[in-house]
Structures are given as structure tokens and as C-alpha cells.
Amino acid sequence: MYAVVATGGKQYKVQEGEILRVEKLAGDVGSDVTFDQVLMTSDGTDVALGAPLLEGAEVTGTIVEQDKSKKVLVFKYKRRKRFRKMQGHRQPYTAVKINTIKA
Incomplete structure (x- = not known):
């Protein structure tokens, strides 16, 4: 069974047991989180689509980690002007x- 949820302005396809990295959510490691914006669910044969959301459907999970991703460098440069900014x-x-996943 899988579902499509919306959080942090993005949509994610999730299955039970998988680990999902989303935009930062409030909560400590080990606390439960509920995604109530479920757009679609499927159990392999039946597909339920929302317009735009499914009524009564929710996906629950547990926070495993709160961290920061790898550093992204932003480098600005103007030629012949001695301007560099990193x-x-x-x-x-x-x-x-x-x-x-509760449909």
C-alpha cells in the first residue's frame, strides 16, 4: 500500500516502513507526526483519489532524525571588477x- 502526501509545499509518495526526508517539522526525535493532507492512496488494486484531499485519510510516522543536509555553496563573481562573494x-x-497508512 502506498499514499501520496503533501507537506512543506512538496508531494511525496510514501509506503509503510520507509524513511522519508521532508522539510523541517516541529518535534523531537521519537515523537509521532501525522500527515493529514493525503492526496491519493492505493493498495495495489484500488486507487482512491482526492479532490484535492481524501476525507478521513491520514499517514502517521515517527521522527527519526532532525538534521541539516550537505552544504550548498553559492558563489557570486563579476569579471574585471574584483568582486567575489562566497x-x-x-x-x-x-x-x-x-x-x-489509513485510507
């Missing part, structure tokens, strides 16, 4: 282990 950015994320 800046780094690390996007925070939350790793969630999907426990149940």
Missing part, C-alpha cells in the same frame, strides 16, 4: 519513518 547554506530537514 556563501554557504545548509537546509534543515526531518527524517520520518512511516508507520501506518
